[in-house]
Amino acid sequence: MNRKVLFVGLILVAPLLVMLASGLRHDPREVISPLIGRPAPEFALLDLEGRRLSLADLRGQPVVVNFWATWCQPCAAENPIFAALARRYAGRVRFISVIYQDTPQAIRAYERQRGSWGPALVDPDSRTAIQFGVYGVPETFLIDAQGLVHEKVTGMVSFDGLTRSLEAML
Amino acid sequence: MNAASKRPRGASILQAICAPMALVAFVALFAPGAIVAQAPGAPAQDPAPLGPPLSGAALDRATEEVASLMRCPVCQGLSVADSPSSSAVDLKAEVRRQLAAGFTGDQVIASFERAYGEFIRLEPKAEGFNWMVWLMPMLAFAVGAILIYFRLRPQRPVARTLPSQEDAKPS
Numbered sequence: 001m002n003r004k005v006l007f008v009g010l011i012l013v014a015p016l017l018v019m020l021a022s023g024l025r026h027d028p029r030e031v032i033s034p035l036i037g038r039p040a041p042e043f044a045l046l047d048l049e050g051r052r053l054s055l056a057d058l059r060g061q062p063v064v065v066n067f068w069a070t071w072c073q074p075c076a077a078e079n080p081i082f083a084a085l086a087r088r089y090a091g092r093v094r095f096i097s098v099i100y101q102d103t104p105q106a107i108r109a110y111e112r113q114r115g116s117w118g119p120a121l122v123d124p125d126s127r128t129a130i131q132f133g134v135y136g137v138p139e140t141f142l143i144d145a146q147g148l149v150h151e152k153v154t155g156m157v158s159f160d161g162l163t164r165s166l167e168a169m170l
Numbered sequence: 171m172n173a174a175s176k177r178p179r180g181a182s183i184l185q186a187i188c189a190p191m192a193l194v195a196f197v198a199l200f201a202p203g204a205i206v207a208q209a210p211g212a213p214a215q216d217p218a219p220l221g222p223p224l225s226g227a228a229l230d231r232a233t234e235e236v237a238s239l240m241r242c243p244v245c246q247g248l249s250v251a252d253s254p255s256s257s258a259v260d261l262k263a264e265v266r267r268q269l270a271a272g273f274t275g276d277q278v279i280a281s282f283e284r285a286y287g288e289f290i291r292l293e294p295k296a297e298g299f300n301w302m303v304w305l306m307p308m309l310a311f312a313v314g315a316i317l318i319y320f321r322l323r324p325q326r327p328v329a330r331t332l333p334s335q336e337d338a339k340p341s
Binding site for chain 2: 008015019034125127131132133136
């Protein structure tokens, strides 16, 4: 009888173990973006000076799209990383940022104080953020020259990690 | 009834328990779409609206209904309809815009799913691996009921007069 109980127990538990084991391969905090490998959502937004910038206009070279806000501490921490990478890849990669749930006034004040590494685009009602499936900031999307989403970085980027990704795209 | 005649009944109990479990495991692990995956390069754009453009009270009602099926991305288990967060407010506004443009509720949720993945659905779709979520509780209940039935049912007098070897062992 004990063997039967053990056997039945194993049969009951096995599917759960398989399910849990498959989960070990994933970072529980990370939700994989379904946009990877797909065309990036198109957008045409205005920057702080009122100039229109569309993703379609940037086709032909890799684009880094960073969603951020002034109230976001990790966003402030990754600001120098983007500034350094924008300098290193000037002319080869476009770096743009999309303002997430923040005001142009706050962004202007922030940029006066800390500088800017690329156009900051105003995203009314977070519509572009929604199209990109943004959960929170910072989130960064790497779009290749063909306009396909190459990678999504959730949370703060690292200089080395982003460099590796950009080199792979170039 | 002797020990030899008990064996087939025990085996049939095991079969009754194991067969559905194996079926669930098979369906969950090997069914098409078990892992959320779609062909790379598929269009992410919305198809044409399939419903009538909504307005007024019908739009309010439909917005609440669709938003209640969507998970607030920055909350713990709250729907977009229930969450007061600014993210949820923006998502709800987008739901409203799409419904007003004539997209059906299914189309609206599908459009969010293309950006956020299946996570955006408060209830997972009943397909592939997700069948585990729907079937496991029912199976666990059925298995429990079967086990309880066989443990608690009255013993037949014949079994007492002819104990099996296993019963005769000292504990």
